[in-house]
Each structure stands twice: as C-alpha cells, then as structure tokens.
Amino acid sequence: MTTAVAAAGVGTATRAGVEIRLENLRRRYGAVTALDGLTLTLAPGELVALLGPSGCGKTTALRLLAGLEEADGGRVVIGGHDVTGLPANKRDTGMVFQAYSLFPHMTAWENVAFGLQMRKIGAADRRRRAIETLELVGLGGFANRYAHQMSGGQQQRVALARALAIRPKVLLLDEPLSALDAKVRVRLRDEIRRVQLDVGITTLFVTHDQEEALAIADRVGVMQSGRLEQVGPPTTIYSRPATPFVAEFVGLTNRLPGIVRGGQVEVRGTSLPLVQPDAADGAAVALVRPEAVTFASDNETAAGPLVGTVIAVAFLGATSRVTVDLGDITVLAQLATSEAAAHPAGTRVRLALRPDAVLIARETTGATSA
C-alpha cells in the first residue's frame, strides 16, 4: 500500500483514497460468462493492475465498477457505500479509456473542465482547475489544443487529467497505453504512476501487458475465464505463482518433466524444492523460469541430462535469451549478455538449475513452452 503524498502547488486535492470492494461479481453475455464470481478488495490509495488474456473479463470488471454495465449478481462497495444500483454518473469514478475518448469538438482544457461543469462549478473555477490538472500531467502548454492536434500519448494524458479533475473516489484505466508505441508507453506508464501516487487515489488498471502490470502496480490480479487466479505484489506473482496458469501467463516458463518425491521434484538429475510441498508423489511437469537456468561453472560437456547445444541466442539488451537443445527437449535460459556471448550458437554447454522453489503442473504432455 502507498501513502498519499501531497502534490504541493497543485490544485488537485490530496486525499487518502477510499477502499473499494468487489464482492462475488457475476456477469453473463448470452452464453458467455464474462465474470464468474470476482472478488477483489483495493486498499485506500492502492494501485491494482488486472492482468489476463484477451476475453478473460478484465474490461467487464472495470465497467461494472464504473457503473457502465450492470452486474447479474454481487456487490460493488466504494468507500463503505454500496453503489451496486447506482448509475455511472452518480458513482464518482474517473475513467480513462483505451483511446479516442476525448470529445473532439472541445479543446484540452474544455475536455478537462467538462466533469467540473457537470458538477456545476463556476466557469472561472473550472478553467483554473482544468489548467492546473493539465499541468499535473505535464501538458500545461496544451490547454487550447484539440484532440486531432495532439499525439496519442498527449491525448491519453488529457484523458487522465479529465478523469482526475473531478477528484473521483476511484481512478479506472482500461488499457490506456495499448494504442501507443513502446517508448511512449513506458514513459506514460511511469507518469501515470507518479500522478497516482501524488494524488493518492485508489486505482484499478486493466492491461494485458504483463510487463506493464508488474512495473506499475502495488498488487497484480491475474484473471482467467472471469475469475481471479491470484492477487499479490508483482514479485510474488512472478516468483511464487500460485497456479500453473499464472506461472505460464506471467513471464516465460520451461516445462520440464520430472518426478515428485518427498516434497521435492527431481528434474533431469537435479532436485528442486516445491512451492506446493504437500504435492503427492508421481510424475509431474516442473515450471522453471528461464532466469533459473544457468550455465554450469565446471563446463563438463561430455555427457549428462543437462548437456546440450546452443541453437539460438536472442539479444534483449542487458540480458540475452539462449535456446539450448538437450536432445529430447529444448530449454530457454535467460543470462547476462556477456555470459551468453561466450556461448554462440553451436557451442556445447552444460546447464544448471538454480534451486528456487518451483511450481508443478500435473499433465505430462508437452516439452517446453514459451
């Protein structure tokens, strides 16, 4: 959880965010179950990212919270008040859409002032607060631009300012960055986080980009088929995934066949501790992160279960991803680029598995998975 930090000199009120509870939300569209009993609590001032594959119900969850859709069952509680029956315009939520949500016939400041106008705030006040909020998102000089005179990133900042200007109880963002190019995406992501911390508003951020979710959120919720699979801080989600689905959805994972025996799993001659220590003995697939795969220091490449040939090296910047063919399966390893460079494609190598706790899945088909 984050403490609200005062944004000095900025008109946006500093307030402790409010708590939000989504309780057992259900929503069907015809035969499709978009939400199947979603329960999630956001602590005051917290930023939670909802992550999941396309069609898993992220947008639906957000829109139920905003009041743009009606739930078939369950409750939405904002700051202790049950708002389940309230229409969107009575809920006091600020929403940022994926793209194209600015009113095209209004300038940036008029867009930002719109919500204030709806709240019957006087013209002079409106303008002042709109400009202040634009300054908060770094667009002080763009007050008189129309949407078609701004870049995609600038438009999304204005949309953020518009959502914040009404000092809502909740900030909702539905893939606000997905229409932008990679560089702008990262910059604006950090910007959103900065502003959110400044204002201290409870925020739900929907994305299908795991890197984005892990980078920005206090906690990440991973969804599948209308349900939450796991909620937790980014590090936990990544390093201690609760289910095979989470492990495979977040980050890359090697699927290595092994045998569970006495709270350990034996994979290609290496014993690894289990995340689920009470797992029953028998055949299983261990889910091993590429970071947990290293080159063995002794360089003994004669024979062995982890000896193989490098078949590809993908340069990712500071790290590189190396694909190694072990004969029966291929394994991904993520290593410092300097180390990877010493083993170009064709080199014989021996791998080692770091003894981190791993998750196991029970099905035995499939060798590796990216």
Added chain:
Amino acid sequence: MSRNRRLKLQIFRVAVFLVLGAFFLLPIGAMFEFSTRGVTDTAPRTLNAWLTIGQTPDLVAAILASLGLAVLTSLGMLLLLVPTMIWIRLRLPYLTRAMEFLCLLPLTIPAIVLVAGLAPIYLWMNLNINDSILTLAFVYLILVLPFAYRALFTGLAAIDVKTLAEAARSLGANWGTVMLRVIVPNMSVAILNACLLSVAVVLGEFTIANLLNYVNLQVAIALLGRANATVSIAVAVASLLFAFILLVILSFAGRPRARVHLEDTGLPYPGAAGGGLR
C-alpha cells in the same frame, strides 16, 4: 448501457421502423392495387392494365428507346471514363481534381438548367446531324457522370493501379493490354456498379426528354397517365420494379471489396441535387 435504456432504445427503433416502413411501402402497394382495378368500382380485380402494356405501340416504342439509351449511355460512359480515370491515376495525377470537379458538377447544375442550355445545341444537332431520340444518350452520359465516377473511383481506390501497371509493363504488355487485361478485370465489380447506376438513371429520366420533346419511357408514362391511368400506373410499377431489381443487385451483390468512405474521397453524395431523376 443499462437494461432500462436498452429496452427504451429497442422500442424507439421498432417504432421508427414501423412508422417509416408504412410510409414507404404504402404508396408502392397502392400503385399495385391501383393497377389491378377493374373498370368500375364494383368490377373484380383484373390484370388487364398489365396486359395492355404490350399492345400499346407508343409505349413499346418508348420502352425500347429507353432501353437503347440505357445501353448506349453505359457503353459511352465506360469508353469515356474508364481509360481516362486509369490514365489520370497512372500518368496525370495533377488532373485528378479537375476530373473529379467536372464529374461531380452535374450534381450542382439542375437538369432543368442544363436543358435550358442544351436546347440550342439539340436544335442544331437535329437540323444538321440527326434527330433520333438516341441522341439523348449524349446528355444522359453527363447525367450519369457523378454516379459512375464515384462507383469507378471506389473500385480504382481499392486496387494498386500503379503497381499492377508497372508489373504488366515490365512483363512486356502495351498500354491497351494493361488496361483491358490487367486493370479492368480487377475493377469488374465497380464497372458493373457504374453500369447498373447508369441504367437506373437513364430509365428514370424525365426532365430532359420531356423538355426536348422526346418520348422516352417516363414521358410516355406521363402522357399515358392522362388517357389511361391504370395502364400508366402499371408501367410505372413495372419500371420501378426493374430499377429496384437493378439497385438491389447493386447494393447487395456489388459491394466493393474495400469500403471507401465518402468523406475520405471528399465526394458529396451523388444522390443529391441535379440529376434528371426528380
């Protein structure tokens, strides 16, 4: 959207559809009804009016004339527009706007105005060249320009004319082959559209023929209307059905592959103003 609002919207949509549907269907239904009336109020329904169509020589002549005009106009339109449009796209892009302007100009010049200027030209043509009704095809070609241009433009916009032409040229084709064997087959839907629209326009034209004293289909119907209302209405229904069929073929089958928005091309909608239809 809340369920309540969705329901209200649904009711609104159905209501609008029913009311306007009635408004549009009633007159057409009434025409059918009228064309099957007997001689007196109490006489039974009859198809006599419909059967009389074939036995009215003036009418048959007018129908044939209009069909001939439709064919001539479509052919002339294709000959005049297709090669020019392709050539301008390939080689003379600076003429695009001029051509577009000229082709859309008939939308802003009402047919009635055009007639005022055409009268002396047709007088001269009648005396010095020919006074056949088929000479109307010359001016009908002008009337169909906006419709045909837009249809062909959409077709051309959907294909990469330049690359196609360059590929064919580099394989040794001459310009005639490029147009006839490479580009035209790729815009066949657009050409069909342009022809159907031209036929519909020509069959519906009244203003110019009437004021230049030619008897085409519509003029014949109007004249007949004074003598025998039921027969003239039967012909009107028949010609309407024919136009409907043409235009329905066009809007269902002849959908251009890539949809080009009117705003994108900067074209005003061709149903507007001018044209000799109303």
Added chain:
Amino acid sequence: MTVIERPLVETVRRPLRGGTRLATPQWIAAAPFFLYVGIFLLLPTAIVAGGAFIDGKGLSLSNFATMNQRFVINAFINSVVLSAISAIIGAVFGALLAYAVATGNPNGVFRRLVSSACGVLAQFGGVTLAFAFIATLGSAGLITLWLQQHGMRIYANGVWLYQLRGLVLVYTYFQIPLMVLVFLPALDGIRPQWREATESLGGGTWHYWRYVAGPLLAPAFLGSTLLLFANAFSAYATAAALINQGSIVASLLIANTLTSEVGLANPGIASALALVMVVIVAIVMVLYTVLQRRTARWLQ
C-alpha cells in the same frame, strides 16, 4: 562517384524527353473526356449564363427584369418554402431512422435492409413517384377511398395533393432516404466512449446530447439539411408529373418559360431564371461542403 553517375542519368533521360514525350503528349489521352464534358456540360452552362444577359437587342440585364414580377417572385418563394419544409421534415425523420440504424448491430440484417432500401428510394422520383402518390392519396387513391368509407374526407377543401402541400409530402419520400444516406456516416463516427466518458464524469442523457453529441452532430445535420434543400430546389420531374398546369415552383416556371405551348417561350428569360436557380443551388452546396469538412474532422 558523381563523375561517373552524371552521364548515366543523362543517357537514360534523353530519349524519353526528346522522343516519346514530345511526339504525343500524355495528356492527349485525357483530351476526349475533357472535350466531351466541355461540349455537353460546360457549353450548355455557358449558354445559360450568357443567354441570361442577352435579349433581342444585345447585351442587357432586361431578362432579369422579370424577377420583379409577382408570379416569378411567388414561384421562387414557393420553391424556397417547399424545399425548406421538405428538407427539415426529411432531415428530422431521416435522422431518427439513421439513429435507429446506427444504434443497431453494424452487420445486422436491419441495417443492410434499411441502407439498401434508402439507396434505392433516394433515387426514386419523377413520374413514378408522382403516380405512386396519386394512387395513394389522389381523389381515387387507396387511402382516400378507405378514409371515405370510414366517413373521413381529406379533400373537403380541395385536392391539396396537387398543391404545394402535396409536393411537400411527396418530396419527403425521397428526402428521408437521402438524409439517412448522408447522415449515417456522421452517426457512425460517434464513439460509444464519448457517452461513457460523459457518464463517468457525472453527466446524464441530457448532458450528453446537449454538450457532446448535439454539438458534434450539428454541422453534419445542418449540412445534410442544406443538401436536401438543394435536392428539392432543383427537382422538376416530380412536380411536373404531379401538377399539370401553372408554375407554382421555380423549376416549373423555368420549364414553362422555355417551352411554352402558347407561344410565350422566351429563352433569354428562361436562362436568367435558370441562372438564379444555379446560383442559389451552388451557394447551398458550397455551404454543405464546408460543413461536411468540419464533420469529417470530428467524426471520422
């Protein structure tokens, strides 16, 4: 490098410049089109424009003197009234129908049906349309007779179908579908996010229409209405088929001045009246284009 390159470029270019291009300029291929349009479109227009300023004695403005006469003024006023009312009625109902279409499934049967029907009906006009209404509402029309049987007489004060009021009704028949065709793209440009943004910012349905959708659609609506106005203003065939004598609207007046059977034909005056009509239509169309541009910027 440059030393070697230059002669190469020259040798490639020369034959093209000196040979092919000069012998047959490329624009020759486009000449027939421009020539044709010149003879059958521009020449008649020029004849009208010129003829308006020529009377029996030579260059003069006397043809425009008729503009002062009562019946001419009345015909133009009638035309403006007819076009304005039928345009407004057409615009309102057309917009409602377009909205009903736009809020439905974009690939649904309803939409295809309506847009195909509108494509057909917007072209519908002239004699056939006039006859359709005569068969419906003429003195022996289907509805007239049906109402009579039920004791209602719609023509107690004369058969208004053949008057200006009748023309308004008949014109709406092609005005509404035309409105659907030109207004639907603008409605399609309205994004659902704008309504949702309005709601999440605290606005209701009224605020949405008053501050967002209304102002956004206003130029398109106004522009389309202007287009409908021009459409009705220049219409001739429907009026001619419905009204046998008299010159109650401008287009009928022009036709009658052009080909009067009683020997009053006067091409000069007809040209002058036609010129006035063209100018009015052209002004309206220019305004339409300006408004259409703005719509395209907001709602694409």
